[in-house]
Amino acid sequence: MVRTxxxxxxxxxxxxxxxxxxxxxxxxxxxxxxxxFSPNRLGMPTxxxxxxxxxxxxxxxxxxxxxxxxxxPAGVTLDLQGTGVCTEALLQQKGTxxxxxxxxxxxxxxxxxxxxGKELVEEKYTLDFFLSDNRPGHTKLLIFLSGSSPVxxxxxxxxxxxxxxxxxxxxxxxDVPPIKVLxxxxxxxxxxxxxxxxxxxxxxxxxxxxxxxxxHVRGIVLPKSCPRTGWPVASQFTFExxxxxxxxxxxxxxxx
Amino acid sequence: xxxxxSGAARTACSLLxxxxxxxxxxxxxxxxxxxxxxxxxxPDAPAARTAFTFAFTLKDPEAGVPAALRTMVVHLPAGLGxxxxxxxxxxxxxxxxxxxxxxxxxxxxxxxxxxxxxxAGSQSIPEEAVLSVLxxxxxxxxxxxxxFGQGETPLQQRTISTAMVLADRAPYGAELKVSIPPIPTVVxxxxxxxxxxxxxxxxxxxxxxxxxxxxxxxxxxxxxxxAQFTFADQSRAAATAHVPCPxxx
Numbered sequence: 001m002v003r004t005x006x007x008x009x010x011x012x013x014x015x016x017x018x019x020x021x022x023x024x025x026x027x028x029x030x031x032x033x034x035x036x037f038s039p040n041r042l043g044m045p046t047x048x049x050x051x052x053x054x055x056x057x058x059x060x061x062x063x064x065x066x067x068x069x070x071x072x073p074a075g076v077t078l079d080l081q082g083t084g085v086c087t088e089a090l091l092q093q094k095g096t097x098x099x100x101x102x103x104x105x106x107x108x109x110x111x112x113x114x115x116x117g118k119e120l121v122e123e124k125y126t127l128d129f130f131l132s133d134n135r136p137g138h139t140k141l142l143i144f145l146s147g148s149s150p151v152x153x154x155x156x157x158x159x160x161x162x163x164x165x166x167x168x169x170x171x172x173x174x175d176v177p178p179i180k181v182l183x184x185x186x187x188x189x190x191x192x193x194x195x196x197x198x199x200x201x202x203x204x205x206x207x208x209x210x211x212x213x214x215x216h217v218r219g220i221v222l223p224k225s226c227p228r229t230g231w232p233v234a235s236q237f238t239f240e241x242x243x244x245x246x247x248x249x250x251x252x253x254x255x256x
Numbered sequence: 257x258x259x260x261x262s263g264a265a266r267t268a269c270s271l272l273x274x275x276x277x278x279x280x281x282x283x284x285x286x287x288x289x290x291x292x293x294x295x296x297x298x299p300d301a302p303a304a305r306t307a308f309t310f311a312f313t314l315k316d317p318e319a320g321v322p323a324a325l326r327t328m329v330v331h332l333p334a335g336l337g338x339x340x341x342x343x344x345x346x347x348x349x350x351x352x353x354x355x356x357x358x359x360x361x362x363x364x365x366x367x368x369x370x371x372x373x374x375x376a377g378s379q380s381i382p383e384e385a386v387l388s389v390l391x392x393x394x395x396x397x398x399x400x401x402x403x404f405g406q407g408e409t410p411l412q413q414r415t416i417s418t419a420m421v422l423a424d425r426a427p428y429g430a431e432l433k434v435s436i437p438p439i440p441t442v443v444x445x446x447x448x449x450x451x452x453x454x455x456x457x458x459x460x461x462x463x464x465x466x467x468x469x470x471x472x473x474x475x476x477x478x479x480x481x482x483a484q485f486t487f488a489d490q491s492r493a494a495a496t497a498h499v500p501c502p503x504x505x
Contacts, residue, residue, distance in 0.1 A: 049443040107377035128377035203412040
């Protein structure tokens with residue numbers, strides 16, 4: 001009887017161990033290494049910037065990104081008067097040169113990584129952000145992701161400007177399809193990413209009543225007040241392995 | 257040691273010395289940025305009051321867009337006359353705050369334009385700038401100039417480069433030492449780079465303050481000009497040019 005109990009207990013422990021091992025999966029880590037506004041002045045147009053590192057607790061290659069939400073602080077507004085728009089078809093056919101200059105929304109990039117056999121290959125990538133819809137409340141983005149060495153990669157992603165959950169405000173949401181640089185490569189992952197959106201001094205020439213006029217684009221406008229603890233910002237990454245990670249940071253209030 | 261062995265040893269030593277030279281000069285074969293300059297006098301009669309134009313273009317054979325320019329030294333021919341009598345000066349703080357419009361009209365000594373470019377994301381984005389040259393307060397007893405640059409699109413940006421006129425060694429008579437500040441774009445992207453630049457100082461005729469005069473004597477081979485450029489990444493470029501001597505008769 002005792003021997004049977006021991007066998008059954010051993011079997012139960014073995015099964016529990018196997019089940020736990022099967023349930024244990026890679027965990028990604030995301031850290032916002034920098035975030036800020038330049039200039040950092042209440043109520044003024046600004047250049048919003050941020051950078052992040054992405055890692056894995058189980059190996060050198062984090063799981064590929066499938067979705068990103070970036071949240072700015074509450075009270076940030078978008079004034080896109082004077083901007084133009086680009087289309088996905090134009091961007092696909094002609095690359096960034098196909099988009100009007102006044103549809104540019106920002107830039108970015110980082111370091112990608114993928115596996116070919118047992119070899120890990122890192123590749124630098126760049127991001128070019130364009131407006132595809134500049135109507136208030138309907139604002140949409142096109143993001144041209146490109147890499148050139150060792151493999152040419154060019155992909156167009158689409159993004160939507162969203163309202164984030166409290167305590168956040170406006171942000172944007174991007175779906176990322178699987179990126180296979182070569183048929184034999186793993187889907188590409190990102191180790192680092194940075195972006196820089198808007199600027200305080202953007203201006204374009206436009207014909208107004210037959211006359212060429214220089215029009216200023218306000219773009220991203222900072223709130224008129226700042227909470228004592230600073231402005232909260234966050235980014236939420238969803239990975240191919242099903243995990244979701246939210247990284248948070250606070251941007252200090254402008255100095256008086 | 258036999259003759260055959262000593263010959264082989266000498267060859268081996270030569271090869272070793274050559275290899276040492278090769279490794280001792282890292283980046284010897286990395287391509288540096290290149291520069292070309294152009295100068296002109298209109299009119300070009302000896303001693304005539306003239307409009308002096310100086311222009312340059314910069315290229316990077318590898319990157320396409322050169323790094324941001326930090327300093328430029330322009331060597332001017334001996335005898336080139338700089339007469340700043342009657343030219344008012346405009347303080348740098350005023351130039352910075354109000355631009356040329358805030359300066360006395362008599363402080364404006366020249367105009368020009370520049371083409372800049374910035375590499376952001378995957379794009380190379382051009383921007384044109386209008387240049388105004390104003391007399392600034394002398395520095396250490398040397399005449400000084402402020403080169404005000406105004407770009408409008410895609411980024412509305414202004415910069416002030418400062419220049420000093422100093423004595424130079426033969427065959428040159430004066431050098432213009434120019435300091436160019438960083439021209440920022442957006443965070444994480446590089447400062448703007450200058451691709452081409454053209455400036456005209458002075459003008460013909462007896463009117464207006466200040467004057468540039470063509471040298472009385474033109475050396476064989478023409479008026480010599482030279483320039484050295486230093487970039488933000490510590491790379492350098494140099495160029496020379498000659499303006500042909502005026503035709504006689």
